[in-house]
Amino acid sequence: MILTVLRVELTKVFSKWRTIIGFLVIAVIVPVVIVAMKVEGMRFFQYSTQALQDAFTFTGNLMNGYTISYIILGMLYIHVPFLTTLVAGDILAGEATAGTYRVLLTRPVSRFSVVTAKWMASMVYANLLVLLMAILSIVIGLLVLGTGELLVVRSQIVILAQDDIIWRLASAYAFAALSMSTVAAIAFLFSSLVENAIGPIMTTMGIIIVLTILSSIDTPLFDPLRKVAFTSHMIGWRFFFDQVVDWSRVSTSALVLVGHIVVCFIATQFIMHRKDILT
Amino acid sequence: MNVIELRGLRKKFGDFTAVDGLDITVRKGDIYGFLGPNGAGKSTTIRMMLSLIRPTEGTVRLFGEPLAEHREALLSRIGAIVERPDFYNYLTAYRNLEMLGRLSRADVSRANIMRLLGVVGLDTRAMSKVKTFSHGMKQRLGIAQALLHNPDLIVLDEPTTGLDPQGMVDIRELILDLSRTHCKTIFLSSHILPEVELTATRMVIINKGKAIVEGAVQDLLNAGRMKVTIDVAEPELATASIQRTPFASRIVGNAEGAIVLLLERAEIANLVQHLSSEGIAIHSVVPVRSLEEYFLDLTRIPS
Amino acid sequence: MIRYDKHPMKHMITFSRMSVFVLAILTMTLSTLAQNAQNAQPAQRAQTVQSMQSAQSMQSVQSVQSVQSVQSVQSLLDIMKGRMQGVKSYKASMRIKLDIPFLKAPESTATMYYKAPDKTHIDAPGFAMLPKRGADVTIQRVLDKPYVAVDAGRDMFQGVLMRKVKILPTEEGSEIAVATVWMDTAQNVPRKVVTTTKQGGTVTAELVFDDAKARAFCLPSYVKLMFDLGAYELPKTISGELDKPATQPGEKKEKSSMAIVEIWYSGYQMNIPIADAIFDVKR
Numbered sequence: 094m095i096l097t098v099l100r101v102e103l104t105k106v107f108s109k110w111r112t113i114i115g116f117l118v119i120a121v122i123v124p125v126v127i128v129a130m131k132v133e134g135m136r137f138f139q140y141s142t143q144a145l146q147d148a149f150t151f152t153g154n155l156m157n158g159y160t161i162s163y164i165i166l167g168m169l170y171i172h173v174p175f176l177t178t179l180v181a182g183d184i185l186a187g188e189a190t191a192g193t194y195r196v197l198l199t200r201p202v203s204r205f206s207v208v209t210a211k212w213m214a215s216m217v218y219a220n221l222l223v224l225l226m227a228i229l230s231i232v233i234g235l236l237v238l239g240t241g242e243l244l245v246v247r248s249q250i251v252i253l254a255q256d257d258i259i260w261r262l263a264s265a266y267a268f269a270a271l272s273m274s275t276v277a278a279i280a281f282l283f284s285s286l287v288e289n290a291i292g293p294i295m296t297t298m299g300i301i302i303v304l305t306i307l308s309s310i311d312t313p314l315f316d317p318l319r320k321v322a323f324t325s326h327m328i329g330w331r332f333f334f335d336q337v338v339d340w341s342r343v344s345t346s347a348l349v350l351v352g353h354i355v356v357c358f359i360a361t362q363f364i365m366h367r368k369d370i371l372t
Numbered sequence: 373m374n375v376i377e378l379r380g381l382r383k384k385f386g387d388f389t390a391v392d393g394l395d396i397t398v399r400k401g402d403i404y405g406f407l408g409p410n411g412a413g414k415s416t417t418i419r420m421m422l423s424l425i426r427p428t429e430g431t432v433r434l435f436g437e438p439l440a441e442h443r444e445a446l447l448s449r450i451g452a453i454v455e456r457p458d459f460y461n462y463l464t465a466y467r468n469l470e471m472l473g474r475l476s477r478a479d480v481s482r483a484n485i486m487r488l489l490g491v492v493g494l495d496t497r498a499m500s501k502v503k504t505f506s507h508g509m510k511q512r513l514g515i516a517q518a519l520l521h522n523p524d525l526i527v528l529d530e531p532t533t534g535l536d537p538q539g540m541v542d543i544r545e546l547i548l549d550l551s552r553t554h555c556k557t558i559f560l561s562s563h564i565l566p567e568v569e570l571t572a573t574r575m576v577i578i579n580k581g582k583a584i585v586e587g588a589v590q591d592l593l594n595a596g597r598m599k600v601t602i603d604v605a606e607p608e609l610a611t612a613s614i615q616r617t618p619f620a621s622r623i624v625g626n627a628e629g630a631i632v633l634l635l636e637r638a639e640i641a642n643l644v645q646h647l648s649s650e651g652i653a654i655h656s657v658v659p660v661r662s663l664e665e666y667f668l669d670l671t672r673i674p675s
Numbered sequence: 676m677i678r679y680d681k682h683p684m685k686h687m688i689t690f691s692r693m694s695v696f697v698l699a700i701l702t703m704t705l706s707t708l709a710q711n712a713q714n715a716q717p718a719q720r721a722q723t724v725q726s727m728q729s730a731q732s733m734q735s736v737q738s739v740q741s742v743q744s745v746q747s748v749q750s751l752l753d754i755m756k757g758r759m760q761g762v763k764s765y766k767a768s769m770r771i772k773l774d775i776p777f778l779k780a781p782e783s784t785a786t787m788y789y790k791a792p793d794k795t796h797i798d799a800p801g802f803a804m805l806p807k808r809g810a811d812v813t814i815q816r817v818l819d820k821p822y823v824a825v826d827a828g829r830d831m832f833q834g835v836l837m838r839k840v841k842i843l844p845t846e847e848g849s850e851i852a853v854a855t856v857w858m859d860t861a862q863n864v865p866r867k868v869v870t871t872t873k874q875g876g877t878v879t880a881e882l883v884f885d886d887a888k889a890r891a892f893c894l895p896s897y898v899k900l901m902f903d904l905g906a907y908e909l910p911k912t913i914s915g916e917l918d919k920p921a922t923q924p925g926e927k928k929e930k931s932s933m934a935i936v937e938i939w940y941s942g943y944q945m946n947i948p949i950a951d952a953i954f955d956v957k958r
Binding site for chain 1: 775776777778779780781783785797799800801802803804805806807902904934
């Protein structure tokens with residue numbers, strides 16, 4: 094039965110304009126960034142390797158499809174959560190706003206199934222967003238900018254060999270999908286608490302922005318926050334681009350995110366189980 | 373067999389008691405009128421019957437089974453409209469029914485959905501998005517979704533709101549047909565009281581969360597005081613004469629030579645006899661009895 | 676693909692700051708001497724220091740030896756130059772390994788093409804980082820231009836006693852202030868070269884000549900370049916970076932910016948026809 098509910102929920106999610114907007118935004122931004130990099134890529138490259146420009150001549154194609162895919166993943170890390178919350182924050186609250194809880198929750202389907210299906214639909218959407226971003230950035234990136242080594246500029250410059258890239262990009266996008274699932278799960282929880290989608294969207298984005306800012310302030314005061322804040326762990330995808338991947342950090346971050354997802358899911362189920370439908 | 377049994381049903385929202393120990397029994401085949409002014413607790417009761425709201429106290433039994441324990445099985449036998457007919461506006465009428473039908477394990481074949489849309493007169497708008505629908509059209513769609521899975525119990529909350537006169541007649545006939553031809557039990561909440569009067573077999577009137585009166589519609593209509601208009605030749609003389617009887621306090625007005633009193637059925641003959649004995653000519657005695665009068669009287673809402 | 680204007684031995688780059696003051700005095704004095712010598716022999720050939728008196732007048736040069744030894748240093752340089760000029764063209768495979776504190780890169784490969792007198796092209800199939808100023812700061816370039824050579828005595832290098840010579844370009848506008856060469860007199864090859872530019876950068880190059888055929892032309896099989904990149908700072912917030920650096924367990928954060936570039940050469944093909952078109956490829 095849950096598959097039937099999921100099918101219905103996916104039909105609803107993918108019939109909504111806000112869902113289409115999410116995909117459109119990705120489908121527009123990614124090619125724009127790639128074209129911009131095609132035009133301005135050398136400047137970006139020189140900026141990011143300025144410490145070495147005086148001493149070395151670079152050969153090869155470092156501003157390639159792989160590098161652009163990495164850059165896009167980093168650039169869109171604050172935008173994709175917004176697109177995710179747009180749908181996940183609406184998925185329960187939207188029913189309250191529209192008054193459709195009344196037709197939905199009087200069907201012979203358990204609330205657990207409905208909430209689970211809605212949760213799964215949110216996850217499907219969040220993951221598809223990331224998947225679309227991955228496919229578009231890599232495919233269009235490779236078509237427009239070609240292949241080459243992956244240039245990573247973080248605390249140090251890392252150049253990754255071509256045969257060492259695909260698994261890293263795939264893992265990073267998988268991790269990004271987990272991060273977006275966490276955002277979706279949080280927005281989903283807030284969505285169960287209110288009767289208007291604006292609330293969960295603003296709350297989730299507010300939390301992400303505040304935690305990101307606080308985590309980036311490098312003082313011991315915020316060290317405990319950095320350890321638990323999901324935003325600190327959402328960027329765990331970057332570990333895949335260290336020359337030697339620190340698997341303990343990857344798994345810690347992944348576990349923290351999974352923990353957030355599980356807690357949010359259980360909390361949402363509990364809230365929805367007890368919720369009186371008054372709209 | 374009792375289709376609906378509400379026992380000691382109570383719902384509190386903080387300090388406010390919306391439903392206060394309600395007992396209702398609806399038997400199979402009834403068209404059960406559920407009446408009450410705004411805020412009486414009708415909607416809360418219906419939501420508790422459909423498990424949208426958890427009762428603070430009391431039980432809901434449907435088809436003899438407790439709702440809390442057999443929620444899904446029982447809901448599969450109920451079709452309902454609860455308050456406003458709200459749908460997924462961004463989907464077509466057809467798609468709405470198809471989705472809701474799937475969730476109710478209904479026959480969602482195109483033929484069945486189009487048949488239902490035909491029943492409520494929306495077959496030509498099947499592929500229009502619901503956001504283009506008027507309130508009346510949504511109301512019709514609401515009835516269609518309530519009938520999707522061929523339920524045994526149909527709960528209709530204000531089903532004719534927003535319909536044009538013909539629409540109201542159509543729905544009324546549909547309700548009667550469902551009851552008579554298809555042996556459905558209908559739980560009908562309505563503010564359009566003549567509608568209940570015209571369709572319901574039994575009814576309850578609630579106010580402030582409590583049942584005030586419950587029984588067969590005809591019995592209730594025949595019980596209690598009714599408004600009686602007595603047209604007499606000499607109104608002043610007649611009024612003076614009535615003032616000397618125990619009926620003095622029953623006079624509620626007079627208009628164009630007629631005196632209006634609130635009387636019980638048995639008292640009408642006594643009054644006529646008294647006036648005749650006083651030599652007052654009586655042109656006509658017209659008892660006016662409507663559910664509305666009765667309802668307003670019981671719930672003490674000034675007319 | 677780049678045009679790269681050098682002999683493989685010429686990956687010797689100078690960057691860091693080193694006793695510029697001392698070298699400037701040395702350069703100026705020797706320039707005067709060299710100028711006099713050039714007046715005597717207009718051919719653009721380097722002259723040896725003839726005057727002990729002049730040499731001794733330089734306070735900081737302690738290793739100027741006898742006229743006889745200076746002449747032998749010059750002859751060694753001439754032999755070396757002759758061997759270098761013996762190759763009119765060549766092609767070789769390169770394997771490049773970088774060791775830079777703030778950069779992690781895989782080993783890269785490239786093919787080098789050379790055609791006398793000064794055409795060089797490096798063709799890399801993918802990524803490669805090649806020391807930049809090697810293009811115009813090279814031993815061959817130095818030896819081709821007017822210079823003075825100062826014998827700096829003998830010095831041990833990797834367990835072998837070498838002849839040490841300081842080469843001071845006298846041409847105006849030369850980027851190089853001084854190049855110190857440790858010469859293996861048995862094989863007549865430079866095994867270590869320390870080059871200092873007028874900007875103050877220093878490059879140390881250690882060379883190995885395992886390929887006998889290549890060695891005949893002073894072409895190395897291995898070059899290790901070491902130089903200081905100076906103060907560096909990576910641009911922040913590229914791609915919205917907000918996380919902390921991923922420090923490896925046990926890894927120390929070093930502020931050193933000493934770059935080490937190791938290049939292995941193999942598959943030398945010398946004096947083969949190489950089309951000029953190869954050198955026209957623009958980067």
